[in-house]
Amino acid sequence: MAISRQSLLDFLGQTLESQLFKDYCPNGLQVEGKDQIKTIVTGVTASLALIKAAIERNADAIIVHHGYFWKGEAPVVTGMKKRRLELLLKHEINLLAYHLPLDAHSELGNNAQLAKLLNIKPESGLEQDNPRSIGLVGCLAEPLSLGELGEQIQLTLRREPLLISGGDHSIRRIAWCTGAAQGFIDQAIAHGVDAYLTGEISEPTVHTAREMGVHFIAAGHHATERYGVKALGEHIQEQFGIKHHFIDIDNPV
Numbered sequence: 319m320a321i322s323r324q325s326l327l328d329f330l331g332q333t334l335e336s337q338l339f340k341d342y343c344p345n346g347l348q349v350e351g352k353d354q355i356k357t358i359v360t361g362v363t364a365s366l367a368l369i370k371a372a373i374e375r376n377a378d379a380i381i382v383h384h385g386y387f388w389k390g391e392a393p394v395v396t397g398m399k400k401r402r403l404e405l406l407l408k409h410e411i412n413l414l415a416y417h418l419p420l421d422a423h424s425e426l427g428n429n430a431q432l433a434k435l436l437n438i439k440p441e442s443g444l445e446q447d448n449p450r451s452i453g454l455v456g457c458l459a460e461p462l463s464l465g466e467l468g469e470q471i472q473l474t475l476r477r478e479p480l481l482i483s484g485g486d487h488s489i490r491r492i493a494w495c496t497g498a499a500q501g502f503i504d505q506a507i508a509h510g511v512d513a514y515l516t517g518e519i520s521e522p523t524v525h526t527a528r529e530m531g532v533h534f535i536a537a538g539h540h541a542t543e544r545y546g547v548k549a550l551g552e553h554i555q556e557q558f559g560i561k562h563h564f565i566d567i568d569n570p571v
């Protein structure tokens with residue numbers, strides 16, 4: 319089975335509604351390769367290691383959450399960027415990237431997939447003034463202590479989370495946003511949740527959690543963002559019958 323690059327792009331644009339997002343990078347096709355696609359590789363970040371792994375699997379397209387050409391980045395092709403682009407172009411591999419659209423999708427998105435894995439029921443958006451809120455607020459199936467939820471996360475994501483206690487309370491209502499969304503802790507507090515979970519943490523986050531009485535969990539930027547692009551790859555495989563490999567290039571952050 320094979321599909322044309324254009325049909326894949328049309329399908330993904332429609333599925334993820336990528337036109338509707340204001341983002342820090344271009345969503346969709348970032349590097350043009352072959353017209354026909356038989357094998358896709360998905361991964362979190364379009365690193366050199368992921369490109370090499372995709373070449374080994376004869377991939378015609380790579381789909382990632384973190385692509386290239388971010389706002390503010392130097393607009394020249396040198397060093398690391400040169401080596402990555404050179405390899406993609408030499409092997410005529412298409413690079414497709416979906417950033418915020420893949421965080422936000424209500425089924426295939428990073429946040430929806432993480433909730434499914436951790437058995438959290440989404441109820442509303444985290445950003446009260448944004449109808450396309452990336453983060454979510456919801457409920458655990460049963461109340462857990464911070465330590466118990468931490469263990470569950472470690473087992474599921476295969477990575478030890480950093481837990482900051484905000485008090486003795488157990489967790490029932492929780493807000494979450496995958497990636498580097500520690501800045502949304504204030505929005506989580508405004509929802510009156512028991513805990514806030516994201517990928518990364520900053521120094522001030524610890525004091526906010528302690529002083530505002532909300533547990534904080536940094537479960538890993540990479541670890542929380544593996545599941546959207548993986549689900550998207552499986553969805554494409556089901557839809558078009560082409561080959562799909564999700565490749566996890568480990569990243570401790």
Ligand SMILES: [Zn+2]
Nearest residue numbers: 384497498543
């Ligand atoms: Zn991210």
